[in-house]
Amino acid sequence: MGPTMQGSRQPVATTLTSTRPWAPVSSRIASKSPALPRAMQDGRGCSAGRSLMQTKTNFRGFPARAIGAPDPGVRGGGRHRSLPAVTEVGAGMVRSGGKSPWVLLDLDGTVLDYDRAEREAVLATLAGVGLPADGDMVARYRQVNARHWSALERGATTAARLRTERWAELLAETVPERTGDIDLGALASAYVANLAAGAYLLPAAAEVVAELAGTHRIAYITNGLADVQRPRLAATSLADLGEVLIISDEVGAAKPAAAIFEAALSAMGEPDPRTVTMVGDSLSADIAGGRAIGFPTVWVARAQQPDPTDPALRPDRRITAIGELPGVLRG
Structure with a gap:
């Protein structure tokens, strides 16, 4: 992550709102200061020279800097849609939400190839x-x-x-x-x-997330580098369907650490963890971390993978393709 930033300045959160439900955000930016994980409050996890100060933008509410902007060194960078830099890891993306339950989706191996x-x-x-x-x-x-x-x-x-x-x-x-x-x-x-530049969706991912967005609020959480994950997500249709994006590189903690899930909860507005379903392909990162924080968990397993014997790794449900997820969530 680079040298730790000094000081105790509190990041100012940015919540993006819309004049009509589920519309692209363009009307206004309202600031507030929610409780943040301690690692975010005291500046740990922020790379040198990368503060969480607010930057005004005119497109999606993905958090942090240069979200999907073309990088001169990125092959095919011109095709990445420009996304804004806002103040806080996990700030709202596109849609205003109701009281629907949340689905917290891992990216790589779950929806991205x-x-x-x-x-x-x-x-x-x-x-x-x-x-x-x-x-x-x-x-x-x-x-x-x-x-x-x-x-x-x-x-x-x-x-x-x-x-x-x-x-x-x-x-x-x-x-x-x-x-x-x-x-x-x-x-x-x-x-x-x-x-x-490798923005490839797994089969049925776009259709599944679009279906879920009609009944749930969508958030993404990933262990990855911001310079990689932001443009990859931004170049897919999934960018229009989510409200929160949490990247370990920006939080300063990786799944299964509690801090990254606490950052997600903060960005989602502190919902009851029992109303947030964690979906991912990694037992050690997604399932163990989600269980520890109190989320119901769905493991997207490869067909040949055996069920875990360690209770800490045991998901609530197991599926072998993302296409099974809507049925599981419907119960």
Whole structure:
């Protein structure tokens, strides 16, 4: 995340409202100051130079900076719709809500096709510096990357370290002779740009979330880098259907830590956790974290995955495709 910001300035939340229900937000921006997780109150988790100060904008209410704006280094960046920078992680996106229950959706592996986006990004990044770009290198990268993300979830590393250290480890394992002539920072930035362009939905995701939006309020929560997740979500139809987006990179805590779920609850207006259904594909991040905070949980499992034996990882419901979710929520 970079150096910790100093000071005790309280972020000012921005709530976007509309003159008519479920309409694109354009009428006004109203400010208020809700209770925030302590990690957000004292500035932890904010990268150096990235405050949560308010910026006026004229499009969706995704929180924080440069939400979907084209990045000069992002392949196909011109196709990303410009989204606004507002003050607080998790501020309202597009729609004013009623009293409907919430669905809190994980992104990658639940509604977004991360496997495809990652594969294309790894191949493009490796090819860009003249390294072997093939399936074996993708597999090796995924092994290394999984270790680093696991460390992040345990609090043993930071997003800033993860960006470069996963590439340093991959190069050391596969092409040690090239480690001295490759700029890790540039390599990591190229990968983030390539990955940010991979906005692919999983089958039926768009239809399912659109259906749920008629009966539930939609929020998204993701362990990821803001520079990657914002443009990916912004380039899909899901951006128009949600009200809250929570990214670990911005909160300073990753699922399953309580702080990221507390940030989500704060952004949703402090609903009873029992009215918020957490839906995700990771037992350790989505299900364990959701259960600990008091959410009902739905696990989107791969068909061959066995049911967990650890009670802390046991979901309330199991599905094997996102298309089953509306039926589960209807009971």
